[in-house]
Amino acid sequence: MTSSAPLQNDLLLRALLREPTERTPVWMMRQAGRYLPEYRATRERAGSFMALCQNPELACEVTLQPLERFRLDGAILFSDILTIPHAMGLGLHFVAGEGPRFEHTVRDEAAIDALPVPDPEQELRYVPDAVRVIRRELQGRVPLIGFAGSPWTLATYMIEGGSSKNYAWSKGMLYDRPDLMHRLLDKLAQAVTDYLNAQIAAGAQALMIFDTWGGILTPAAYREFSLPYAEQIISGLSKQADGRRVPVTFFTKNGGPWLEDMAGCGADGLGLDWTQDIGDARRRVGDRVALQGNLDPSALYAAPDTIRRHVGDILAAYGHGTGHVFNLGHGIHPEVSPEHAQAMIEAVHALSPGYHQG
Ligand code: CP3
Numbered sequence: 001m002t003s004s005a006p007l008q009n010d011l012l013l014r015a016l017l018r019e020p021t022e023r024t025p026v027w028m029m030r031q032a033g034r035y036l037p038e039y040r041a042t043r044e045r046a047g048s049f050m051a052l053c054q055n056p057e058l059a060c061e062v063t064l065q066p067l068e069r070f071r072l073d074g075a076i077l078f079s080d081i082l083t084i085p086h087a088m089g090l091g092l093h094f095v096a097g098e099g100p101r102f103e104h105t106v107r108d109e110a111a112i113d114a115l116p117v118p119d120p121e122q123e124l125r126y127v128p129d130a131v132r133v134i135r136r137e138l139q140g141r142v143p144l145i146g147f148a149g150s151p152w153t154l155a156t157y158m159i160e161g162g163s164s165k166n167y168a169w170s171k172g173m174l175y176d177r178p179d180l181m182h183r184l185l186d187k188l189a190q191a192v193t194d195y196l197n198a199q200i201a202a203g204a205q206a207l208m209i210f211d212t213w214g215g216i217l218t219p220a221a222y223r224e225f226s227l228p229y230a231e232q233i234i235s236g237l238s239k240q241a242d243g244r245r246v247p248v249t250f251f252t253k254n255g256g257p258w259l260e261d262m263a264g265c266g267a268d269g270l271g272l273d274w275t276q277d278i279g280d281a282r283r284r285v286g287d288r289v290a291l292q293g294n295l296d297p298s299a300l301y302a303a304p305d306t307i308r309r310h311v312g313d314i315l316a317a318y319g320h321g322t323g324h325v326f327n328l329g330h331g332i333h334p335e336v337s338p339e340h341a342q343a344m345i346e347a348v349h350a351l352s353p354g355y356h357q358g
Helices: 011-016 037-046 049-053 056-070 083-090 109-114 124-137 151-160 167-177 180-202 221-234 256-262 276-286 297-301 304-318 338-351
Strands: 093-094 099-102 146-148 206-210 248-252 270-273 290-295 325-327
Touching: 011 206, 011 270, 011 325, 037 049, 037 056, 037 325, 049 093, 056 124, 083 093, 083 180, 093 221, 093 304, 099 151, 124 146, 124 180, 124 276, 146 151, 146 180, 146 290, 151 167, 151 206, 151 221, 167 180, 180 206, 180 221, 206 221, 206 290, 221 248, 221 256, 248 256, 248 290, 256 270, 256 276, 256 338, 276 290, 297 304, 304 325, 304 338
Parallel strands: 146 206, 206 248, 248 270, 270 290, 290 325
Antiparallel strands: 093 099
């Protein structure tokens, strides 16, 4: 990285490394998104969601939009986890109201063997380009979080051809041809490692791995098909940039039952959805990792006073000391009013300093 301004607010990085902070840092999954009218306007100008992702200037614009409104402690790269399968040639598009769709699926040995591992500075160049533009425009205000999907979560989309209810094809392959599934996951782990390293090289200061569908697995299948690949990726990352450690957060939605296992995967932090009490989670993982979460995104439908009360409950449940990054338990819903997101963020600013004294 050249010409990057010094970081003015490093609360997020310190909390993830379990170093002392004056208050609890806060950001929101999907903080740039459809609940913001200015996001909808930029997306309209871009023409489509993919065009927005592939235009580094516009991706930068929407990344910064929530920071103009709210006192957030992190920016997250505007992109999607499905850029990798798209770069592998699967033909991603988004169908209004239905989510992502791939033109091609990956359901047999020939299709898996034919998949290339994309070079992130070639086929995916728009992503590190966006990271470079965002770092320049952030001017050191807050750290930039890069991200990718977990191999298992990416595999479900590639095998199903989009979102799914029963994961018929992916679970079918997992039970019937575990060897093939491993071959696909291994290739994806390689692609994700390269992709995240390129984001670090371009200027990402923290990373998050989204294992959105890890929670649909049995405990044994999770240990065999999801967790080891997160571990493989994390161990392959260049963990330093600008002389600082680049912390990694691993998020498995509905991963509560196996938090202890997740705590050993090499991540600095674990993302928690709202189905866990964050105090119990902290007792279970001990001082091995930081925890990110975990307000129910639907709590933001309630009135601001109610939102503040629930923020207070989560801060109290986590308790005193560092190692907590306040966030939602999953992405913010599109119907939420920005004022309600603001109430959550302001409540973290107001209520959290009391947990960081002495
Ligand atoms: O958090 C952020 O603000 C950064 C941007 C971000 C997006 N997608 C933008 C997006 C991030 C981190 C993601 C990750 C992502 N994408 C995940 C993992 C996180 C999670 O939510 O569990 C998954 C599973 C996807 C795949 C995906 N992308 C789906 C299923 C959809 C359609 C459903 C939906 O939420 O709209 C998308 C589209 C998408 N990705 C949008 C945004 C802002 C909405 C597109 C639009 O503008 O219409």
